[in-house]
Amino acid sequence: MAVMSEICRAFLKKELDGGKALYGIVDSAIYKEFHDLMDIEGEENIRILLKEPYLHGYETAAPYLMRLDIDDAITDGLLHAATGEQWLTLVVSHKSLDALAQELRDMIVVESEVHGKPIVYRFYDPRNLANYIHIHDEAELKMFYEDIGGALFTIDADDPSVLYAYRDDGIEMIDLKEEA
Numbered sequence: 001m002a003v004m005s006e007i008c009r010a011f012l013k014k015e016l017d018g019g020k021a022l023y024g025i026v027d028s029a030i031y032k033e034f035h036d037l038m039d040i041e042g043e044e045n046i047r048i049l050l051k052e053p054y055l056h057g058y059e060t061a062a063p064y065l066m067r068l069d070i071d072d073a074i075t076d077g078l079l080h081a082a083t084g085e086q087w088l089t090l091v092v093s094h095k096s097l098d099a100l101a102q103e104l105r106d107m108i109v110v111e112s113e114v115h116g117k118p119i120v121y122r123f124y125d126p127r128n129l130a131n132y133i134h135i136h137d138e139a140e141l142k143m144f145y146e147d148i149g150g151a152l153f154t155i156d157a158d159d160p161s162v163l164y165a166y167r168d169d170g171i172e173m174i175d176l177k178e179e180a
Helices: 002-015 034-041 073-082 097-108 126-134 138-148
Strands: 021-027 046-048 063-068 088-093 109-112 117-120 150-155 162-167 170-175
Touching (some): 002 150, 021 073, 063 073, 088 126, 097 109, 097 138, 126 162
Antiparallel strands (some): 021 063, 150 162
C-alpha cells in the first residue's frame, strides 16, 4: 500500500503546477483518527467545513479541510490510511485555505425540497461525488469548478491504483500504475 501512496503522490505533484495547492477534505465521522492528527498538526492548516447553526455539537463528526504538503509524512500517512476507505477527497486548487474553506462551507448546506429546510449534503464524500457531479448541468459544473478553483480526486475503494479526477471537462479514471 505504501507504494500506491507514493505513486499517488507522484501523480499529484504533476497536478500542482502553476502555484496550486493540495488539500484534503476529511470526513472525521468516518476517520476518527483525524482528531488526533489535528492535535499533532495544529489548526493553522485545518479548517472545519460546517458553520453554525449546523456545526453545534458535531465537531467530532464534521468534515474538515486540511492543507497538505505533498512531500510531508502526514500526507503520505493520509493517502496510505485512505486506501480502500471512503473518507478522503483531494482537492488541487489555486485558492487559499480560507477561501476554499468558505466556498466549500457554502456548498455543503443545501435547501431540501423534500424536507423544506436546509440540510447538510456531503457532496465531498467519495460515495456521493459522482452523483453530485451528474445531477448538475454544464453551466452549474463550470461554476462549481470555478468556485473551488481546481479539481477533485478520490481513490477507488476497491482498487487503490485507480484515482478518479473530477474536472471541469468531466470525470476521468486514472490508473496510477500506467502513470508511473
